[in-house]
Every structure is written in C-alpha cells, then in structure tokens.
Amino acid sequence: MSGVQSTGALRALLKRDLLLAYRRRSEMAQPVIFLLVVVSLFPLGVGPSPQLLGTIAPGVIWIAALLATVLSLDSLFRSDFEDGSIEQFLLSGHPLTLIALIKTAAHWLTAGLPLVLLSPLLAVWMNLPAEGARVLVLTLAIGTPVLSLIGAIGGALTVSLKRGGQLLSLLVFPLYVPLLIIATNAVSAATAGLPFAGQLGLMLAGLVGALTLAPFAASAALKLSLE
Amino acid sequence: MLSVRDISLERYFVPVFEPVGFDLSAGELLLVTGANGSGKTTLVRLLAGVLRPSHGSIKYADDTGGHRNLVYVGHHLAIKDDLSVLENIRFMQAFLGPGELPVEDITRQLGLHRVRLQAARTLSAGQRKRCALARLHTSGRSLWLLDEPYSNLDHEGMSMLDGLLRRHLDSGGACVMTTHGSLRPDGFRFRELVLQSGSVQP
Amino acid sequence: MNRVWLFFHKMGSPPWFYRFSGKLLPWLWGLFFVLAAWGLYLGLVKAPPDYLQGESARIMYIHVPAAWMSMLIYVLVAAMGLIGLVWHVRIAEIMAICSAPIGAFFTAIALATGSLWGRPTWGTYWVWDARLTSELVLLFLYLGVIALYNSFDEPRKAARAASLLALVGVVNLPIIHYSVTWWNTLHQGTSISASGSSIHPSMLWPLLIMAVATKFFYAANLLVRTRHRLLLQDHRKQWVRNVIMKEGS
Numbered sequence: 001m002s003g004v005q006s007t008g009a010l011r012a013l014l015k016r017d018l019l020l021a022y023r024r025r026s027e028m029a030q031p032v033i034f035l036l037v038v039v040s041l042f043p044l045g046v047g048p049s050p051q052l053l054g055t056i057a058p059g060v061i062w063i064a065a066l067l068a069t070v071l072s073l074d075s076l077f078r079s080d081f082e083d084g085s086i087e088q089f090l091l092s093g094h095p096l097t098l099i100a101l102i103k104t105a106a107h108w109l110t111a112g113l114p115l116v117l118l119s120p121l122l123a124v125w126m127n128l129p130a131e132g133a134r135v136l137v138l139t140l141a142i143g144t145p146v147l148s149l150i151g152a153i154g155g156a157l158t159v160s161l162k163r164g165g166q167l168l169s170l171l172v173f174p175l176y177v178p179l180l181i182i183a184t185n186a187v188s189a190a191t192a193g194l195p196f197a198g199q200l201g202l203m204l205a206g207l208v209g210a211l212t213l214a215p216f217a218a219s220a221a222l223k224l225s226l227e
Numbered sequence: 228m229l230s231v232r233d234i235s236l237e238r239y240f241v242p243v244f245e246p247v248g249f250d251l252s253a254g255e256l257l258l259v260t261g262a263n264g265s266g267k268t269t270l271v272r273l274l275a276g277v278l279r280p281s282h283g284s285i286k287y288a289d290d291t292g293g294h295r296n297l298v299y300v301g302h303h304l305a306i307k308d309d310l311s312v313l314e315n316i317r318f319m320q321a322f323l324g325p326g327e328l329p330v331e332d333i334t335r336q337l338g339l340h341r342v343r344l345q346a347a348r349t350l351s352a353g354q355r356k357r358c359a360l361a362r363l364h365t366s367g368r369s370l371w372l373l374d375e376p377y378s379n380l381d382h383e384g385m386s387m388l389d390g391l392l393r394r395h396l397d398s399g400g401a402c403v404m405t406t407h408g409s410l411r412p413d414g415f416r417f418r419e420l421v422l423q424s425g426s427v428q429p
Numbered sequence: 430m431n432r433v434w435l436f437f438h439k440m441g442s443p444p445w446f447y448r449f450s451g452k453l454l455p456w457l458w459g460l461f462f463v464l465a466a467w468g469l470y471l472g473l474v475k476a477p478p479d480y481l482q483g484e485s486a487r488i489m490y491i492h493v494p495a496a497w498m499s500m501l502i503y504v505l506v507a508a509m510g511l512i513g514l515v516w517h518v519r520i521a522e523i524m525a526i527c528s529a530p531i532g533a534f535f536t537a538i539a540l541a542t543g544s545l546w547g548r549p550t551w552g553t554y555w556v557w558d559a560r561l562t563s564e565l566v567l568l569f570l571y572l573g574v575i576a577l578y579n580s581f582d583e584p585r586k587a588a589r590a591a592s593l594l595a596l597v598g599v600v601n602l603p604i605i606h607y608s609v610t611w612w613n614t615l616h617q618g619t620s621i622s623a624s625g626s627s628i629h630p631s632m633l634w635p636l637l638i639m640a641v642a643t644k645f646f647y648a649a650n651l652l653v654r655t656r657h658r659l660l661l662q663d664h665r666k667q668w669v670r671n672v673i674m675k676e677g678s
Contacts, residue, residue, distance in 0.1 A: 011321075019310070023309040082303075083307065084302075084303025087275075087299070087301070090276075091275055227278060227279075
C-alpha cells in the first residue's frame, strides 16, 4: 500500500517538471523566440503602417501565441511517455487526471506564462493602443491556460506516434477557434472603447470548463496511448 | 494474491499469446518464459493493468479502491536523464512511498553511491538499470512485476537483485518475472509459465 | 424493452450484424433513390424560383440537407465512439470510424454548394459568413479524426483514439458554432425552425424530402463500409470464410 498522499506526490511532480524545464531551458526558450520572430514578420510582410498594424494586432498576436503554444505541446507528455514514466504514473495509484493537470500547469508556467509576459512588448511592436494592450494581456492570461489544457488532450492523443507533432497542430487548431474569435474581439472592442466584459466573462467560463473537463480527456487519452 | 484466468490480448485481431491462467500466493515466484515475441512483456503489462485483456480476467487480492498493490519495472526504466540518481530516487519515493531505507542507503545498496550526483544520462546501461531498480525499495507493495530485470546487469548487480528478491519473498511478497534463456534468479524455488505465440481462434 | 436490448446485443456479433445489414441494405438504397428522385424533381422542377434569388436558390435543396447531415454525422461519430470506448463494442468503433468520411463528404458538398450558391448572391465564390466558416471548421474536425485514425497501426487503438478526439470535438461543436455565428452574420438566417417555417410549403417539402433521403444515403453507405471493414478485420475467422463461400456460389 502506498503510504503517500496524492498532494505530496503531485507537488513533487510539479517541482520535478519545473526542474526538468529549467535544465533544458534553451529548448524551452525556442517557442518564445518563435513568437517574437513571427510577430516581427508581420510589419515586414504587410508594411509598417501604424493604423494597419494596430487593426490586425489582436489577431496577429493571438495567432502567434497559438502557433508558439502548439510548438511546445508535443513535449508535454512525450519525454515521460518515451521513458516509461507515464506508465509508472498510471500504476502509482495517484489519480492520472490530477497528474495530467499538474503537467499541464507546469507546461503553462514554462510555455504560456512567458507569452503573457511578452505581450506588452508585442503590443508596442504592433502599435496596439494602451486600452487594447491591457485587455490583450488579460485575454492571454486567461486564454493561454486554456490553450495548454486543450492542447494537452491533443498531446496525449498523439504522444505514441513517432511524428505526432505535426498531426497535433491539425487536431487542436479547430478547437482553438472559439477562443481566438472571442479573445481578439475583446481586444478590438477595448481599443474601440466598446464594452468587453462579456467576452472576458465567456473566456473565464471557458477556462473553468477546460480546467474541469480537459484533464479527464487527457488522462483517458494517455491510457489509450499506452496500449 | 493474484488470480489469472484464461487471459489473452489481441493485436491486429490476433492473440499475442495463447490464453494462460495461474494463481500466485504470497512468497511465490513465477518465471515467465517463452521465445522472443511470444508476448512476455505484454503479459506483464496486462498484469500491471497498463493493458486491458481482450479475454479472461485478473483478480488481485489487496485491491483497495482500484489502486493496485504492485511495482512494475519494465524495459522502459522511467528515470529522467536530466536528473541525478539521487533526484530520481527521491522522486520515486515522493511518488510511491519512502520505503524503509533513507535515500543515501539505497544508493549504497544499489552500488550507485559513487555516482549518485551524476545525471542519469551519463550512466552506463547497467547503472541506469540499477537506478530503475530503486523502485523496488519503495514502501510496502507486495507484488513485483519484473520484465527481464537481469538484462544489462553485471554479476554484482545480479546478486544484488537476487538479495532484494529473496528479502521480498521471505517477507510475504510475490513476484512475476520474465526472462529468456539463461538469465535466471539463482537459488530460488519458482514455478515456470511458458508462453506460446497466439494463433487465430475461429 | 428486453427485445430491444436483445437486438442490440445480437448486433454486436459480427456474423449477425453482417447478415442483418445485408438484408437491410437493398431497402435503404431503394428508399434513398426514390426519395432523392422525388425530392429533386419537386425542388428543381416543380418548386417556384425564389423571390429574391431566382433559380440559383434551388441549390439549397442539396446544400441545406448536406449541411444538416454534416453536423448530425459528427454527433453520431461521437455517440458511437462513446459506446465503443465505454463498452468496448467493436461494431460501434467500426461504425464510428466509417461514418467519419461520409460526414466529411457531406461537409465538402455543403461547402461546395454553399460557395456556388454564394456566387450569384454575393458576387464571390467565398465569404467568411457564419455558416460556411463553421462548416469549414467542421471539415477540419473531420479531417483531424480521419488523420488521427490513419496514424495508428493497430486498428482498435486507432478507432478508440479517433473516437476520443471526436468526443472532444463534439463538446466543442456548439461552442464553435455559436462563436462563429456571433462573429459574423451575413448568411441567410435558418428558415426552418421548430415553431413553423418561413418558407413556402412548395419549397419546404422538397427540402424535407431531401433531408430524409440523405439519411437513407448515410445509413446505406455506412452499412456498406462497415460490412467491408468487418470482413477485412475478421478475414481469418470462420464466419467470413462461410460468407465468401456462400456469396461466391
């Protein structure tokens, strides 16, 4: 009988994942650099007109955030899957759902939070006015955890495939569509001085929904991938 | 402790091995043998609960609310390359239970004390196997499922494992171990189960 | 109630399913052809041209039922996938995965006919209106399920993974639909509602008949694909050999 409480085990898992991310910090930095590069390509591609950039800013920054997240999703479960750790998690007696949630949380802390922190810089690059920039940071703060949570399901489904990463993006992008629509609309509304609280409320509801449902799907997908 | 009836798993609609059944009680060691590809690893994973059988049933005594009282050491060692031996073992303890020995003693017992601060990536295959076997030191799980545990171990490593196994069986634990050919536990009484590759049942 | 349960239980057995579906198929095809012919005749020949859009609106007799089917089939893929996942019923897994290409086909038809319909109305072949955009996202969802299924080697694992993905997608489907609709409303609002309809009966009837016809098409096509896959999966088993011998003679 395992004499370990799940809370202790899960805390150890979170610390372990953060430590592992730190030891591979140059790899962790890649999606963040990717985000910066992608956003900077837009002025180069569409011209530096401040009005144009300001108009497309919410969409561009959010899409870049989507792309950067998807890049980092494949590694959510892959390393643990390939060295047999996921099997051990399943057999440990601790709820796999919570384990999936903790790993997703670690993923967000290392891959999603940097996007949120960088967004003011991106807002300046894309000439997004201050009101819009504030809401942009808010939408990313609420939205990137949802990206990690839903992405974890895709990651868990494709983790046993050799080239799972490419398929992963195809799988999760349709699921990201509502988030993209509502988030960019919130930012555009804020810039235009229109109300945006409803959109944020919807996003919060989405976050709560994802927090409660996504780990179950991810853990079911992990069990499936082990077969 | 373990009661298996008529169990088999189909892959690509063909059973991996012919259905098997057995009972295992405390203190018993079951050796699973068979040719390469006969499904030894599959059977162990079925017993661990990682795979679901297509037919048959497995019953565990000591079943408490779905959590099974077992430790599984398989081909995948489940140690993190970027963590040191000490960090890996500490994590195992945090997850599966501290066991009876403090972590430094465990490294000594495993023969890894000298390299305990090294990242697992830098160890030899045999040392990594020893690190994976630290899992057996975690608290009180009575059923051991070992998939070719002697592979990569040198002579000392094998006697170390034999010692662990003997203490485990003497204190009422049970073990199912797969092995092919010559690598067998030394000086133990065991039962043998020979797996045969499956064929299609009409 | 017992008889219904017994029926479903029997259908779980491949030889039974094969035999039963074989008897059902000719009827399903027959009904599809009759209804489709009747519906198309009523819609393309007898119904009056639309007040605003003229003759081009006739494409709606194909577009609207196709769009309905595209969404219904996705729900069915998820439902059958759920049965397969929870109760490990192989037939449910097979039917779920066989439905996906049919659903993708209807989605493609809806997109193509929607685009053709749009040309005379909006002047371009594509606009990002609510209905077309959510059909496009639905097509991506279907393609994801099919691609995931094809990525796995082991067929049962593949079917289960694809089913799980479809389940996740079906939960998102209303959210996607709602958000896309909210995002843009250019498309003609739905003309058929539960409380009556705003379409003239001579246009409503062909639409409903085509809607029913597409369901028979789906059922027939699904059974054909499922039977085929069953034979492939069980090709080493005795019942398949019996079938081949019987059908060969």
